[in-house]
Amino acid sequence: MSLLPRLLELEGLLAEHRDLWHPQPFREPRPAWFAGWPALADELLALPDDAVEQLNDDGAAARRLLTRHLPEIGAFEALLILPQGIPAVNPVTNMHWAWGIPGRKRAQIEAFVAASQATGRPALEWCAGKGHLGRLFALKHGVAVSSLEINVVMCADGEMLARRAGIAQEFIVADALTSAVPQACHALALHACGELHRALLQQADQCTALDIAPCCYHQGVEVVYQPMSAKASLQLTRDDVRLAVTETVTASRQQALQRDRDMAWKLGFDCWRRQQGAETYASFKPVPPAWLRNDFAYFCRQMALRAGLELAAETDFANLEAQGWQRQREVMQLSIVRHAFRRPLELWLALDMAVFLEEKGWQVEINEFCTRNLTPRNLMISARK
Numbered sequence: 001m002s003l004l005p006r007l008l009e010l011e012g013l014l015a016e017h018r019d020l021w022h023p024q025p026f027r028e029p030r031p032a033w034f035a036g037w038p039a040l041a042d043e044l045l046a047l048p049d050d051a052v053e054q055l056n057d058d059g060a061a062a063r064r065l066l067t068r069h070l071p072e073i074g075a076f077e078a079l080l081i082l083p084q085g086i087p088a089v090n091p092v093t094n095m096h097w098a099w100g101i102p103g104r105k106r107a108q109i110e111a112f113v114a115a116s117q118a119t120g121r122p123a124l125e126w127c128a129g130k131g132h133l134g135r136l137f138a139l140k141h142g143v144a145v146s147s148l149e150i151n152v153v154m155c156a157d158g159e160m161l162a163r164r165a166g167i168a169q170e171f172i173v174a175d176a177l178t179s180a181v182p183q184a185c186h187a188l189a190l191h192a193c194g195e196l197h198r199a200l201l202q203q204a205d206q207c208t209a210l211d212i213a214p215c216c217y218h219q220g221v222e223v224v225y226q227p228m229s230a231k232a233s234l235q236l237t238r239d240d241v242r243l244a245v246t247e248t249v250t251a252s253r254q255q256a257l258q259r260d261r262d263m264a265w266k267l268g269f270d271c272w273r274r275q276q277g278a279e280t281y282a283s284f285k286p287v288p289p290a291w292l293r294n295d296f297a298y299f300c301r302q303m304a305l306r307a308g309l310e311l312a313a314e315t316d317f318a319n320l321e322a323q324g325w326q327r328q329r330e331v332m333q334l335s336i337v338r339h340a341f342r343r344p345l346e347l348w349l350a351l352d353m354a355v356f357l358e359e360k361g362w363q364v365e366i367n368e369f370c371t372r373n374l375t376p377r378n379l380m381i382s383a384r385k
């Protein structure tokens with residue numbers, strides 16, 4: 001069954017609610033929807049921290065909260081239901097195939113291989129890293145695998161692992177953006193970022209089958225996303241596309257705390273700028289990590305210096321930092337609205353690619369090849385001729 005109707009229905013709903021997912025509370029302390037939905041704003045700003053954390057990580061729960069204020073949001077749920085991948089049982093008896101692979105990555109690879117139906121054709125592993133996926137695929141299906149990867153050291157490590165496993169896996173050190181896909185191969189791509197998975201799709205005609213689990217959709221998008229399908233027309237900026245992949249579900253507690261503090265400090269500095277008369281948020285260039293390892297006053301001084309602004313010696317940094325933390329709390333509370341649309345946006349991006357393939361005559365399915373706690377990037381686009 002064609003995926004086009006689902007793409008169009010999802011696109012319609014997303015376009016209708018753009019005012020809710022496009023504004024970033026980090027940049028706009030009071031997004032425009034705030035005035036239109038005061039009861040929603042009040043409810044969010046009264047939420048305790050643990051509820052905020054949970055709702056920011058659980059899109060379905062965030063959509064349930066929104067649905068109480070905007071019942072039409074409920075229409076997303078049916079569109080988000082996807083077939084689940086087959087549970088991964090260890091598919092090979094070779095005990096050494098997974099040597100050195102961290103547990104979660106290993107489980108992702110086993111799930112990807114379980115969900116990918118072999119065609120008997122040689123496989124091409126796109127952006128392979130050390131070729132773990134290709135190695136397991138070769139062991140399970142007894143086909144030759146070519147693993148394309150730009151990093152020479154990873155390729156050398158992968159060759160060693162392939163020799164140890166006794167399989168026919170060659171490594172091609174090459175740039176996926178400029179490489180030709182070999183004829184009639186079964187292409188496999190696990191977490192090839194943005195433009196890398198799109199580069200593979202552009203050469204789909206070379207393949208007999210494709211299994212792609214995309215990630216980092218925003219990579220390679222400069223200002224606005226260019227839909228791949230002729231039928232798709234949702235307008236997304238780079239930041240909108242990035243929203244699709246901003247979960248911290250696999251981040252450690254330590255990483256989450258660090259993220260919160262970095263945000264509070266940037267917002268504290270933003271408060272100071274606004275007190276100096278700046279009316280809008282100024283995009284931060286990437287902040288050198290060393291500035292965030294010192295104290296808040298040092299951070300502000302470095303930021304001011306880089307911006308060519310003068311920071312008075314008597315600045316009350318403790319107060320400013322407290323304002324930053326207050327803004328950080330509000331940003332997290334208000335971001336629940338935006339985060340409710342993460343999965344719908346991600347699915348729209350995957351459907352855009354799937355319908356692009358359908359337009360070229362492929363039979364295409366999208367499934368969830370593993371659970372979200374293994375990786376939130378768990379969508380797999382499978383195309384067969």
Ligand SMILES: C[S@@+](CC[C@H](N)C(=O)[O-])C[C@H]1O[C@@H](n2cnc3c(N)ncnc32)[C@H](O)[C@@H]1O
Binds near residue numbers: 105127132149176191
């Ligand atoms: C997120 S990792 C995924 C690796 C592997 N597929 C996995 O799931 O474990 C992305 C890989 O793409 C590789 N890569 C990045 N840019 C590339 C390019 N232009 N051409 C080929 N490989 C590239 C990186 O070196 C990295 O190994």
